[in-house]
Each structure stands twice: as C-alpha cells, then as structure tokens.
Amino acid sequence: MxxxxxxxxxxxxxxxxxxxxxxxxAPKLDVTYADIDITNTLAVQPDGPEIMKISYAALPWAHPDYALLPCGGALGRGCGPLVLTNDQAMTPAALAGKRVAVPSERSTAYLLFRLWTAQQVPGGVGEIVVMPFHEIMPAVRDGLVDAGLVIHEARFTYQTYGLSLLTDLGNWWEEDTNLPIPLGAIIAKRSLNLTEISNWIRQSVEYAWANPEASRDYVMCHAQELSPEVTQAHIDLYVNEFSANLGEDGYAAVFALLGRAAKEGLIPEIDLESLRWR
Incomplete structure (x- = not known):
C-alpha cells in the first residue's frame, strides 16, 4: 500500500x-516523503497513492476517488501560517503590488492569506511565487521576494534569518471564527476499507503518544537539520486531539474555511457534509 x-x-x-x-x-507500506505542493498535485490524479497528506484547501480539487479521513491530519490553535518580511516598518497595506513567496497555491496557508489580503491589502498583492517552504525564508532575507508565507517550524526559527512578523494568520483566523485552523488533511482511496485505515492511523497516533522515544531517531532523520528542541516544539504544536479525531470542532473548522473561500470565489463549491463519509 x-x-x-x-x-x-x-x-x-x-x-x-x-x-x-x-x-x-496493518499492511506493509511503501512510503514516499514529499512536499505538500507535490501531494496537492497528486490528489487530483485517479492513479495516485492509496493514502496521502494534502492541504485542506486542496480538498475541492481532490479526485472523487479520495475521501477525507477523520484522523492523522493537522489542525490546531496557535499554529497558523505567518507572513514575514525583512522590513520591520512594513504594514499590511504596503504589500499591495509586492512579490510574495508561498509554499503552494492550493495550500491552506495560501487560502488563509488570500482571505486575509482581501480584507487588509487594498488592490491585492503583486506576483505570487511558489517555492518549497524551506526556501522561503532565505528568499525573503536575501530580497528575492518582498514577503513570504511560511508554515510549520518556521514560526520557531524565522528570527534567526533576521525577519520580521507582518501578521500571524492563525491568530487572525481564530479571532474571527473562534475555531481551530485546518491545515493538513489525510485522504485515502474510497475503494479501501476507510474505517480500518482510520483505525490504523489512530492507533499509530496513540502509539506515538504512549512511546514518544520510540520515534525519535526516525523523526530526527527526516527533520531537515532542525534541532531536537525545535523538532519537539513542532510535534507538541501540531500533534493534538485533532490528530486522533477531527470531532465536531474539527469539522466545523474545515466547513468554515472551505465555505468562506467558496463564497469568495477562491475555490470550487463542494458538498461539505459529504466530507463526513460515515
């Protein structure tokens, strides 16, 4: 699989x-590690992998063969994307017409960014440049772009690049909706036993919590030179109750994000209730 x-x-x-x-x-898995921009592209293909992680923002484009699983993804509070610049004096309005780097045009981060700029940046930003998220902060630091939209562990490390925080999109979203931020979703082929796969993933989450040292070498091997402290902070922030079960708050957050974005014409409309496959 x-x-x-x-x-x-x-x-x-x-x-x-x-x-x-x-x-x-659980069966033996054939694992591929890939940036979210790659998996968002794979999700539209009928011959994609059986299970994968994509952005919640990419769900409207996912091939009908895929279903959203209620566990294994990333939602939470205090973990939203950040907009960074190398100019401490920059204001949101000053982003008008500027060049901004983003990790994916179908990422939740970018969708939040578009909803935010619609309110805060009259006239909108200028050129959007898609690049792997680990390249964004160096590009902002070196002046290759005017601002960068960053995710994941960048919230713990951006100061080391001499960058300034223009806005925390997570704070903006939570204050506006009182809901967690839906970032990464786990999808699987509908032809599979989705209940069984969900149970396997949930057991994997519970094993990780019960045996935190067991995964340490594996996690650090793929942590892209992050320090153990930053790696642990990343896990503590993004692996939470929603990783084991979306629950009502999780689904409400997903519905709010996709519903608002569809109303603004940013994504195709979908039957949100259909995301609950059981």
Whole structure:
C-alpha cells in the first residue's frame, strides 16, 4: 500500500508506528516523503497513492476517488501560517503590488492569506511565487521576494534569518471564527476499507503518544537539520486531539474555511457534509 506524507516532524511522529509495522493488522507500506505542493498535485490524479497528506484547501480539487479521513491530519490553535518580511516598518497595506513567496497555491496557508489580503491589502498583492517552504525564508532575507508565507517550524526559527512578523494568520483566523485552523488533511482511496485505515492511523497516533522515544531517531532523520528542541516544539504544536479525531470542532473548522473561500470565489463549491463519509 502506497502512502505519501511530508518529512515534517508531526507527520513522521504520527506515522512512525504504522510505517514500522507496529500497528497490529496493518499492511506493509511503501512510503514516499514529499512536499505538500507535490501531494496537492497528486490528489487530483485517479492513479495516485492509496493514502496521502494534502492541504485542506486542496480538498475541492481532490479526485472523487479520495475521501477525507477523520484522523492523522493537522489542525490546531496557535499554529497558523505567518507572513514575514525583512522590513520591520512594513504594514499590511504596503504589500499591495509586492512579490510574495508561498509554499503552494492550493495550500491552506495560501487560502488563509488570500482571505486575509482581501480584507487588509487594498488592490491585492503583486506576483505570487511558489517555492518549497524551506526556501522561503532565505528568499525573503536575501530580497528575492518582498514577503513570504511560511508554515510549520518556521514560526520557531524565522528570527534567526533576521525577519520580521507582518501578521500571524492563525491568530487572525481564530479571532474571527473562534475555531481551530485546518491545515493538513489525510485522504485515502474510497475503494479501501476507510474505517480500518482510520483505525490504523489512530492507533499509530496513540502509539506515538504512549512511546514518544520510540520515534525519535526516525523523526530526527527526516527533520531537515532542525534541532531536537525545535523538532519537539513542532510535534507538541501540531500533534493534538485533532490528530486522533477531527470531532465536531474539527469539522466545523474545515466547513468554515472551505465555505468562506467558496463564497469568495477562491475555490470550487463542494458538498461539505459529504466530507463526513460515515
């Protein structure tokens, strides 16, 4: 069974037990580690992997063969994307016409950014440049772009690049909706036993929590030279109650994001209730 997810600490922490044969009854997995921009593209293809991690913002474009699973993803509070600049004096309005780097045009981060700029940047930004998220902060630092939209562990490390925080989109979203931020979703082929796969993933999450040291070497091997402290902070922030079960607040957050974005014409409309496949 093929599975694709990112090498980020939250994903490797969640899937360690499943990947290493520690979940009873689960099949052997053929694992590919890929940036979210790659998986968002794979999600539109009918011959993609059986299971993968994509952005919640990419769900409207996902091939009908895929279903959203209620576990294994990334939602939370205090973990939203950041907009960074190398100009401490820059204001949101000053982004008008500027060049901005983003990790994916179908990422939740970019969708939040578009909803925010519609309110805060009269006339909108200028050129959008898509690049792997680990290249964005160096590009902002070196003046290759005027601002960068960053995700994941960048919130712990951007100061080391001499960058300034223009806005925390997570804070903006939470203050506006009182809901968590839906970032990464786990999808699987509808032809599979979705209940069984969800149970395997949930057991993998629970194993990770019960045995935090077991995954340490695996997580650090893929942590892209992050320090152990930053890696642990990343896991603590992104692996939470929603990783085991979306629950009502999780679904409400997903519905709010996709519903608002569709109303603004940023994404295709979908039947939101259909995301609850059971």
């Amino acid at each position: 093929k599975i694709v997810f990112s090498p980020c600490p939250n994903d490797t922490f969640i899937f360690h037990a499943l990947v290493h044969g520690l979940v009873p009854g």
